[in-house]
Amino acid sequence: MKYLNGSMLVEYIKSRHQRQVDDLRINHKTVLKLAIIVTIDSPVTEIYMKLKERYAEDIGAKVEIFRTSIDEIEALVDSLNRNDLIHGIIIQLPLADISKTDQVVNLIDQNKDVDGLTHDSKFDPATPKAILWLLAGYNVDFLGKKILIIGNGKLVGAPLSKMLIDSEYDVTTVDESVKDLKTLTLESDIIITATGKPHLITSDMINPKTVIVDAGVASDNNKTVGDVDEAVYQRDDLVITPTKGGVGPLTVCALFDNLILAAKSLSN
Numbered sequence: 001m002k003y004l005n006g007s008m009l010v011e012y013i014k015s016r017h018q019r020q021v022d023d024l025r026i027n028h029k030t031v032l033k034l035a036i037i038v039t040i041d042s043p044v045t046e047i048y049m050k051l052k053e054r055y056a057e058d059i060g061a062k063v064e065i066f067r068t069s070i071d072e073i074e075a076l077v078d079s080l081n082r083n084d085l086i087h088g089i090i091i092q093l094p095l096a097d098i099s100k101t102d103q104v105v106n107l108i109d110q111n112k113d114v115d116g117l118t119h120d121s122k123f124d125p126a127t128p129k130a131i132l133w134l135l136a137g138y139n140v141d142f143l144g145k146k147i148l149i150i151g152n153g154k155l156v157g158a159p160l161s162k163m164l165i166d167s168e169y170d171v172t173t174v175d176e177s178v179k180d181l182k183t184l185t186l187e188s189d190i191i192i193t194a195t196g197k198p199h200l201i202t203s204d205m206i207n208p209k210t211v212i213v214d215a216g217v218a219s220d221n222n223k224t225v226g227d228v229d230e231a232v233y234q235r236d237d238l239v240i241t242p243t244k245g246g247v248g249p250l251t252v253c254a255l256f257d258n259l260i261l262a263a264k265s266l267s268n
Helices: 005-030 043-059 069-083 098-105 126-137 157-166 181-185 230-234 248-267
Strands: 033-038 062-067 089-092 146-150 170-174 192-194 212-215 218-220 223-225
Touching: 005 248, 033 069, 033 212, 043 062, 043 212, 043 248, 069 089, 069 098, 069 212, 089 248, 098 212, 126 157, 126 212, 126 248, 146 157, 146 181, 157 170, 170 181, 170 218
Parallel strands: 033 062, 033 089, 146 170, 146 192, 192 212
Antiparallel strands: 218 223
């Protein structure tokens, strides 16, 4: 078994980010700053925000968390859009009212949308960007390969599919309810799954030497799991993300990469 371990790539990227943040501070008098807007109290949300705060501290950037209600969020985003000391704004999802997700996300100035979720964002969404970094870091070649993306959500599947299709790769995108998913997985050289449905991908659905990126996140018996069944990890003929430390660590890196790009653009 060969693991696509994102944690192994983080330190290299982090050292580059440290140099870039130092350059912004010294040569542009800019202190890199991310605003996180949150509308719910959730242990999982708090963990995600702590990870971002820790990464920011490591590279010399700052994170400011704004806790607000749905009723007040529009005024808050407007204020942050106009604040020159804020270089990036993210909405920590889910919102207290998930039906307003698109409406709220699209309030963010496209120049500060470092999550890459607005309709006209200037940035690649963080998780798809992280997945491409991970595969490039382990020299996974897309040329001539059949790529299957399972999950067509706005955070991962849909933008990743667009990025790969724009690069003229052979991509099929489906959701977990597609008929005969097994036929599609057995025809694929690279499988990227992000549905949040535990045990969706079982061992009998995967050919030897298949490359598998599991970006799904779900809770199963009070344990955080991905889309790939545990039995798959008993095999030794696959290239796969580990159960921990695959895409996740690089997603935080990708977010701050976008933040640095935003700060450079705003400081010019």
